[in-house]
Amino acid sequence: MALLLNIDTATTYAGVCISNNMEILATEESRDQKNHGSFVQPAIQKLLKQVNISPGAINAIVLSAGPGSYTGLRVGLATAKGLCYALQKPLIMINTLEVMAYASIFAYSNFQVGSRDLLFCPMIDARRMEVFTALYNAQLKCLSKPAALVLTEMSAGFLPDNKQIVFSGSGSRKFKNINLRENAVFIENEHSVHHLAVLGAKAFNKNEFTELAYSEPFYIKEFFNPQHGIKIKNLL
Known part of the structure; x- marks a missing residue:
């Protein structure tokens, strides 16, 4: 059994779910991109309460790692890394x-x-x-x-x-x-955190974990800020 907490805030869509292997136990979703930051933590707490498990029961955190919205990616990674450090759990990062x-x-x-x-x-x-x-x-x-x-x-x-x-x-x-x-x-189909959960479960079974200390979102390109004369990794 692999209890996974799956987090996707990479695009205009945000989703969090808890899965057992590839079975989805509970899900919270939002399409308000401006509020991804305020959505994630309450959604996780709600899901843990809904399935009646403690945070320590989670075996790994799965993250949709980008590309996508700069702010959304930072929200997702900060949440995932914080939980991984606090709970001493591995991180799995899947390309969006x-x-x-x-x-x-x-x-x-x-x-x-x-x-x-x-x-x-x-x-x-x-x-x-x-x-x-x-x-x-x-x-x-x-x-x-x-x-x-x-x-x-x-x-x-x-x-x-x-x-x-x-x-x-x-x-x-x-x-x-x-x-x-x-x-x-x-085609007009949309991805969801459920698709992330399937790929996360496959990665977990193969022990495909990310080195937590060096993990960062998959930005693809850099943004040049002429005001400061420096390159900042950015997307949208």
Whole structure:
């Protein structure tokens, strides 16, 4: 048995759930991005009370580690690291794009035959014409590593022309407006903390833990602040 506390505050969506292996025991969710910070701690306390377990009974903390909103990522990591240090529990960090790809694979396989031959491209809106994106096959193998890309400059090397690709996420809505690919499929499904819990359970069973002292969100790119003349890791 692996009791996991799963935390996702990486995007406009926020979710917290407690899972036993891959079984979801209780969930709290919010779509008010400005209040992710005030949502997380009360949600965790509510869930622990709901399933009637103590914080020490949790075996590990699972975090959606980015890319995504700078503030959301800091909220999630600060919460997860604080709990890990206090409870002496390991931390599991899952790339947010991987969670989104898994959600698309799961959703698409429910109503399409032959989805094993498809590729999946989750996209997070990074403002203007830029997105955070990656490319996965139906077995969740990463084919093009996570990157910050301008939609009008996406190369064939990142998105192969001879494959049908399923696009999802907030950034894909912008890409749909300029897309000229005949083999593109756009779906509106959303990822949730439940998808994170599944990947977290798999990582836990493989002992894929993060070095707590050196853990940081997966930012992808840096933001240059001309006022101070320094580079600050940032996203949105």
